[in-house]
Amino acid sequence: MEKRHPRERFTKQLIKMCRALDKAAQHDFEIDDYDKIYKGHMEALQLWVVGSYARGALTCADLDVVVNFTSKGAAPRPRVIQRKFFGSLPLLRVYEGTPETNRSGVPFPDAVLIWTNEDCDWQSRIDSIKLDPSAGRAPRDTDVIPLRVEQMYLRLGDLEKAVDLHKNGVLEWEFIPIDEAMLQPIPVKGKGTPEHQLHLHTKDLGKKTKELVPAVWRLTQEHESEPTWDSAEHEKATLICGSTLIHIGRPALPLRIFDETSYQRLILIPHLTARGPNGAWLIRRGPNHPHWPMVENRTAYYVTYKGTPAHCAHECGFSEVLVLELFKSPEDAKDSIFDAIPETLKFFEVRQATGIDLYNLMLGADVVDYEGDFLALTRAGRYLIEDEYEGCEVDFTLNSFMEIFDTTYHTPTL
Known part of the structure; x- marks a missing residue:
């Protein structure tokens, strides 16, 4: 059960965000990529509040906003954009785009326009949202996705595609919680064993990623009768065990692999966080897959x-x-x-x-x-x-x- 906070907390955050945009609605960026500097410029045009806050809920789990930007040149990562425009605000989720099409992958029909670069009347728009004690989190088609959007690296349309394939039985999945027992060290075994292979492929990974390696090993013990380990050439946190593709950290959602014949299953394991959910999303072909x-x-x-x-x-x-x-x-x-x-x-x-x-x-x-x-x-x-x-x-x-x-x-x- 996710923790909810008083509405007033997020009203204060929303006011801070509007004041920040009044002060500076556009910023320049410099992106350092392999010793090359790329420059970019972004300007905020509108900001909408969405989710339970927009529906007037008295308590909210977080503050969801959609911001429409114009940009020139290179674009930084979403977290960099968020910090540049709004600073470090806890429990804030910023989706670039419009209520109809945005980075979250889902439309927000309940969006309320709060800030626009055409006027400074954002306070009256905040005050105009009517409180509704019965309002809560609205059910969405994407609720079948067991991970939060922020835990994954998604392209536009990834979530809708996954939901559609799941609804039609082309794909099926399960969520496997990761507990302390799954994070216990892997038993030490000699050279040439699958465990030694796994060690060689993961020894240079970051601390938060290596923390999950024992859980990865235990998951594959259940699904691969003859495990052999490999890793993607240019993606350190991508592992391959037999016919299982594993993404760790902030995983992508490469559903195209189920159109090909290299893998039987896909496992996505985000880094452990206080908010969670902490676990493995295991995806496989469903009963209506066209290969059957x-x-x-x-x-x-x-x-x-x-x-x-x-x-x-x-x-x-x-x-x-x-x-x-x-x-x-x-x-x-x-x-x-x-x-x-x-x-x-x-x-x-x-x-x-x-x-x-x-x-x-x-x-x-x-x-x-x-x-x-x-x-x-x-x-x-x-x-x-x-x-x-x-x-x-x-x-x-x-x-x-x-x-x-x-x-x-x-x-x-x-």
């Missing part, structure tokens, strides 16, 4: 070693590329274990995967080999195919590739 009809009734066989899918590892540049072999029959799958050491044969097992299970199995690999036909699921897989399997078509959509799969079922004769 492609794999419906499709079946194949594969080999496991000690219960996990057996991949063939190939060196491709500085990366290890995993190839998953699939077969039309259990006999073909069994024949592929011809070069196994006799002492290890007992650890191999042939299994069948159908439909969604087959799809999720494939997402754990970079390349899928089905009876001599190849599919690149990742960019690393594409490079391997181009280098070693000439003439193979690269397909990131699964559509044509799944058409060659068998739709009949075989009874294993092993």
Whole structure:
């Protein structure tokens, strides 16, 4: 339950903001980016108050305002803009734009215009808002999003797209709270283990990000049977564990990954804060995802070693590329274990995967080999195919590739 404060507290803040704009409604900025200085200029035109304060609530959790700016040149980050125009005011959320289209990603039909550069009559507009003891936070479509807007790095339209995909069953998600137990240190293990891999990829991260690494590790233990760790080349706080993409800190919302075939799930974990919510937003494909009809009734066989899918590892540049072999029959799958050491044969097992299970199995690999036909699921897989399997078509959509799969079922004769 979020803490609410007396309305008078936010009225004082709103008055301070209007006085600040009366004094200086435009500012110059200098942005230092990799030893280059970029200059910009911004001017405030209007300010609206929105949310529960605009509806006359007697208590509010925070003060939400929308400010319409004009800008020239480089634009600084939202927090820099907020501090420059209004100083450091607690529990203030400033959304750049208009009530109809703004950085929050949602429209505000209850917006009340307070300040404009055309007059100084903001006090009467504040006083004109009628108090309503029954007013509170209005329900919004975006309430299904488990994180606050300020906890993420969003582009315009990201939230509406996520809500729409969730409403239509294309995506589904859950929120997993992070408690003290999840933040306990990771057990120390030797070189070559997944835990050591994770340490190498996170040892140079910032303090607040490293604080979350144990929780990341524990989450992936539940979802990845054969965890292998990697990190994005130019994004230090972006980790990859098997078919799971993880953003830590102030995460983006790259929903496009669910149109491709590199990842099975996306986990967003903002830095821990006093306000919260503190936890992991786990997103995956929902029951109505358009990929599911492609794999419906499709079946194949594969080999496991000690219960996990057996991949063939190939060196491709500085990366290890995993190839998953699939077969039309259990006999073909069994024949592929011809070069196994006799002492290890007992650890191999042939299994069948159908439909969604087959799809999720494939997402754990970079390349899928089905009876001599190849599919690149990742960019690393594409490079391997181009280098070693000439003439193979690269397909990131699964559509044509799944058409060659068998739709009949075989009874294993092993």
